[in-house]
Amino acid sequence: MTTTLAEMRDGLHVSVSQIKCYLRCPRQYQYRYVLGAEPEFIPANLVLGSAVHEGLAAYYRSVMTTSESPEFAVCMAAFHATLVGFRKGKLPINDGDKIEAQGEALLKVFYETVYQDPPNVVGVEVPFTFELPDPTTGEILEEALVGALDLVVREEEKHVVEEHKTAAKKWSKDQIKNDGQLSAYKLVARKLGLGEVGLRLQVLTKTKKPKMIVENTDRTERDEQDFLATVVGVLRAVDAGVFYPVRTSMCGGCAFQRRCSST
Numbered sequence: 001m002t003t004t005l006a007e008m009r010d011g012l013h014v015s016v017s018q019i020k021c022y023l024r025c026p027r028q029y030q031y032r033y034v035l036g037a038e039p040e041f042i043p044a045n046l047v048l049g050s051a052v053h054e055g056l057a058a059y060y061r062s063v064m065t066t067s068e069s070p071e072f073a074v075c076m077a078a079f080h081a082t083l084v085g086f087r088k089g090k091l092p093i094n095d096g097d098k099i100e101a102q103g104e105a106l107l108k109v110f111y112e113t114v115y116q117d118p119p120n121v122v123g124v125e126v127p128f129t130f131e132l133p134d135p136t137t138g139e140i141l142e143e144a145l146v147g148a149l150d151l152v153v154r155e156e157e158k159h160v161v162e163e164h165k166t167a168a169k170k171w172s173k174d175q176i177k178n179d180g181q182l183s184a185y186k187l188v189a190r191k192l193g194l195g196e197v198g199l200r201l202q203v204l205t206k207t208k209k210p211k212m213i214v215e216n217t218d219r220t221e222r223d224e225q226d227f228l229a230t231v232v233g234v235l236r237a238v239d240a241g242v243f244y245p246v247r248t249s250m251c252g253g254c255a256f257q258r259r260c261s262s263t
């Protein structure tokens with residue numbers, strides 16, 4: 001029987017999103033993951049990103065089954081179902097008026113780019129749990145890295161693992177080169193028996209004229225060690241109770257800003 005992502009999250013675990021949250025602002029990490037504080041709202045970017053992600057996943061799942069592109073309506077149905085789920089929740093969505101129009105525009109750009117030549121899909125949202133070795137001592141940490149590979153495709157002789165993002169603008173070369181999610185994918189793919197995979201980033205930009213940007217990239221052994229060292233460093237800091245605020249322009253969109261400014 002296949003273990004689901006929810007079952008994998010039963011044990012002590014950490015995700016790449018959690019690590020990224022700590023690196024952006026340790027205090028936000030504390031509110032979200034240590035204290036379990038209720039956010040004041042759900043950021044529209046999060047809702048849009050999640051709903052578009054589901055639209056893409058629905059497309060690729062259909063291609064995996066039929067080897068053909070489904071109708072665009074398949075993407076939009078998954079997008080709307082996710083959006084409705086958020087809207088039924090008790091938390092308000094911050095600045096959520098344009099989500100439908102933005103989501104449809106982004107998914108349209110995606111669909112028009114891929115529908116004539118769908119990829120050879122091997123897996124969609126492939127769940128993983130990965131034992132984390134301390135890169136210095138080799139000791140296995142208590143926490144496992146848990147997550148899901150957005151997409152695995154087969155191209156000629158090898159597998160390619162893709163990460164899907166929505167973003168305000170095109171990612172910089174440094175962002176692509178250093179993104180921790182893709183370093184994690186490389187480590188995890190090897191453990192899943194996919195061998196030395198190619199890595200790809202697909203970004204849908206929320207620019208006036210939305211674009212789909214696809215970048216192939218790779219990770220060296222040093223990148224993988226750096227990623228593990230970052231995870232270990234963050235987990236040690238969390239264990240030691242290091243939760244300082246990082247006040248930047250991101251504070252305006254932080255779902256804990258009222259609580260944070262009153263402490």
Ligand code: SF4
Nearest residue numbers: 025028245251254260
């Ligand atoms: S308001 Fe700023 S400093 Fe405070 S938790 Fe949020 S991001 Fe961190």
